[in-house]
Amino acid sequence: MRSLRLVGLVIVPPILLAVAGLVHPHFLTVGTARSWQRLHVFLLPVFPLLAVGFIAPLWRRPGRDGAGVATVVAWVGAFTYAVFYTGLDLVAGFSAGTVARNGGAFSDLGAAVQPLFAGGDAFGRVGVYGFLVAAAAMTVALCIRYGVRAVPGGVILIAAGWSFRDSHIFWPRGVLTMLAIALGFALSARLVSRPRP
Numbered sequence: 001m002r003s004l005r006l007v008g009l010v011i012v013p014p015i016l017l018a019v020a021g022l023v024h025p026h027f028l029t030v031g032t033a034r035s036w037q038r039l040h041v042f043l044l045p046v047f048p049l050l051a052v053g054f055i056a057p058l059w060r061r062p063g064r065d066g067a068g069v070a071t072v073v074a075w076v077g078a079f080t081y082a083v084f085y086t087g088l089d090l091v092a093g094f095s096a097g098t099v100a101r102n103g104g105a106f107s108d109l110g111a112a113v114q115p116l117f118a119g120g121d122a123f124g125r126v127g128v129y130g131f132l133v134a135a136a137a138m139t140v141a142l143c144i145r146y147g148v149r150a151v152p153g154g155v156i157l158i159a160a161g162w163s164f165r166d167s168h169i170f171w172p173r174g175v176l177t178m179l180a181i182a183l184g185f186a187l188s189a190r191l192v193s194r195p196r197p
Helices: 002-023 033-043 047-058 066-101 109-167 173-193
Strands: none
Touching: 002 033, 002 047, 002 173, 033 066, 047 066, 047 109, 047 173, 066 109, 109 173
C-alpha cells in the first residue's frame, strides 16, 4: 500500500500538468489572454509540486556517503526548479496574460509581451536545469542504493527534462514530456518502496 501512495503522490503533479497542456493556448493573443491568464493562476501551485517527485523517493536523512551527497544535490536541484519555474509561470504566464487582456492599450501586443516572455524564459531555463540536476542526482543516489534497477526511471527523467527545456506543457510534445516525467517518477518511487536486493 505504501508503494501505491508514494507512486500516486509523485505522478499527480505531472499528470495535472499534462491535462492542463491539452487546453493551454499555443499563442497569446487578446482573444486567448483570459484563458492563458486563468490557466497560469491554476498552474501556479502545480508546477512547483513536480519537485515532490525528487523529494519523496529520497525522503530520509542523507548519510555521509555518495548517496547522501547525491540526495542533497537532488534536493537543491528540485528547489531550484520549483523556485525558478514558478518565476516563469508568473512572468510569462500570469503577467503576460494580464498585459494581453489589456491589449487594447497597446498598438503592438507582441512588443508589449515579448520582454515578459524573454524574462520568463530566463527563469524557466534555470528551473529546467535545476530539474535536470535533480534528475541526474536522484538517479545517482538511487543507483548507489538500489543498483541498476534505478537506471530506467533516471534515464526517462533526464530525457524528459531535456525535452522540458523548450516544450513547456504545450500539446503535443509538452504533454508527452509530462507523461514521461510521471513515468520516470513512478519507476523511481516504486523502486524505493520495495526491499533492497
